[in-house]
Amino acid sequence: MIMVNVTVLILAKNEEHNMKECLETVDFADEIIVIDDFSTDKTKEISEAMGAKVIQRSMNGDWGAQQTFAIQQAKNEWIFFLDADERVTPSLVKAIERIVAENKKYAFWIKRHNQFRHYKATHGIFRPDAVCRLMPQKDTIVVGLVHPAFKYPYEDKYIEEYILHHTYDNWDQYGYKVNRYTTLAAEKYRKDGKSVSFVKDIVLRPIWAFLKIYILNLGFLDGKLGFIFSMNHYMYTMMKYTKLYYLYKSDGKL
Structure with missing residues (x-):
């Protein structure tokens, strides 16, 4: 196998159930770096x-800072970000081999096809989404806590090939992420001084969030799961603004 001069960067915490399959799909890279948030399972051992x-x-709730740190560790001119629950086709x-060989300085966006192990949902919140993953290391940083954004001086390009994304293994994992992400979102909103209205943001905005995912983004085509995840998006939206509302009112205390 020809090794590609690209550094694969993976941020992980307690991902022992994903690491072997994930890393098997990036064995083409001549450098793979796992930034481990002090996992308590065998993530570190399996990766090594x-x-x-x-x-x-430690990530300390700052995805952007963790990704920027990862970028700084890479030895190669090209970097490729991958999550532990993703697989490279x-x-x-x-x-990737062609792009690195051509060495034209662009930031490449790649679509993710979301998959469950036992069920199928490809619309609504699980419709294919494009993510920026392959780019030159030079002058690239990442900012943002919950939904970080890449900052770079390169023109964006989109490629047809895709990543397979194995989303959630179980409802406990899904619930944990919803709770964690809504807390981080609320904290970021408060830090940014974002205003919040009980009627507009806690009563009305979640209704629009549901309708957008279930109707406009065709979540209804995914049957029972489509309805469930559209309702969960309603709850996600309400929860993050509820947390923000009470951060202002009583520092999040009840």
């Missing part, structure tokens, strides 16, 4: 056994 370099660093491997 698969040939990855593991650096342990063979066609994407070929595309």
Whole structure:
């Protein structure tokens, strides 16, 4: 196998159930770095056994800072971000090899096809989404806590090849992420001085969030799961603004 001069960057915490399958799909890269948020399972051991370099660093709720730190560790001119629950397809491997060989300085956006292990949902919140993942290391940073954004001086390009995204394994995992992300979103909103209205943001905005996902984004085509995840998006929206509302009122205390 020809090794590609690209550094794969993976942020992980307690991902032992994902690491082996994930790392198997990036064995084309001549450098793989896992930034481990002090996992308490075998994430570190599995990653090292698969040939990855593991650096342990606490995220402290700041995704952007963690990703920027990861970028700074890469030895290669090109970097490729991947989540532990994602898999690189063979066609994407070929595309990455071609892009790195051509060495034209663009930031490449790649679509993710979301998958469950036992069920199918491809609309609503699980419709394919494009994410920026492949780019030159130079002058690239990431900012933002919950939904970080890449900052770079390169023109954006989109490629046809895609990443497979194995979303949630169970409802406990989903619930944990919803709770965590709504807390981080509320804290960021308060830090930014974002205003919140009980009627507009807690009563009305979640209704629009549901209708957008279930009707406009065709969530209804996914049957029972489509309805459930559209309702969960309603709850997610209400929860983050409720948390913000009470952060202002009583520092989040009841």
